Amino acid sequence: MIFTHSAAQEQKKWTVGPYSFSDEMGGFSIRSVTGTGTTEDPIVITEELNDIVPVTLVIRNASVGQPGFAPKGFGLLFHLQIRAVNGSGxxxxxFFFELQSLLGEPSDYSDGLSFCQPCDVTGMIHSNxxxxxxxxFEPYDxxxxxxxKVDPKANVTMDFPIGDFTPKRIxxxxxxPRIPST
Structure with a gap:
């Protein structure tokens, strides 16, 4: 299943399973979202970054608060591939990543959000x-x-799992992206 975005769409979100992904905070553009989130079929987010500044991907979990959803003792794990196009010139x-359960505050051990640190991630985290x-991973994620090196106009893929073990609504x-220091 492929979800794409055009400039004419009012909402900037793409949905896969219980999750939606958004570039609503600006600084980059999501071009497409594919996959189911399994190891064999990761959620692939193709995005273009036109500057060398931190940007924030907003992730929503539609399952939280739904009938039949059991947040205690229940967690979701999905495999993500970020395919970033270097539009910065x-x-x-x-390339740096940080999970945050509250905007502007790094995730910590107690929030249940992680790059699946309780799992054996051998072979699950890699890049082309x-x-x-x-x-x-401690005290942050x-x-x-x-x-x-990612040349201008080239793209890089980075694969990793995300564990949402105390599922968050958002x-x-x-x-x-980081450049060579001068």
């Missing part, structure tokens, strides 16, 4: 252009992809 050397990543994924 400058090469990226790193960055050779390595570092994680900072942060990842930094590095040891690579949470955020901050993304920041």
């Amino acid at each position: 400058r090469p990226w050397q790193e 252009l960055f050779a390595a990543y570092d994680d900072d 942060r990842m930094l992809f590095h040891d690579g 949470f955020y994924l901050v993304q920041e």
Whole structure:
């Protein structure tokens, strides 16, 4: 299933399963969303970033608060692939991600949101252009992809799981391409 967005659409959100994804906070544009969220068929968000500044992907979970939804002891795990097109005109050397359950505040251990740190993520976190990543899972939920380069107009893919173990109605994924330091 493929969901695409045109400038004529009033709402800036794309829905896959119980989740919707939005570029409503600006600074980047989602071009398409595909997939189901499994390991074999990750949710692929194709987006274009036209500057080298942090941007925020808004993620909503429509299941929270619905009849039959059991938030205690229930969690959702989905596999995400960010396919970022470098529209900034400058090469990226790193790409940073941070989960936030409250906008502007890093996720912490107690909120149930993570890059699935209680799981064995061996082989689940990778990129086509960055050779390595570092994680900072305590007390935050942060990842930094590095040891690579994304030229202008090129695209990079970064794959990782997201665990929503105390499901939130809304949470955020901050993304920041980084350039070589001068």
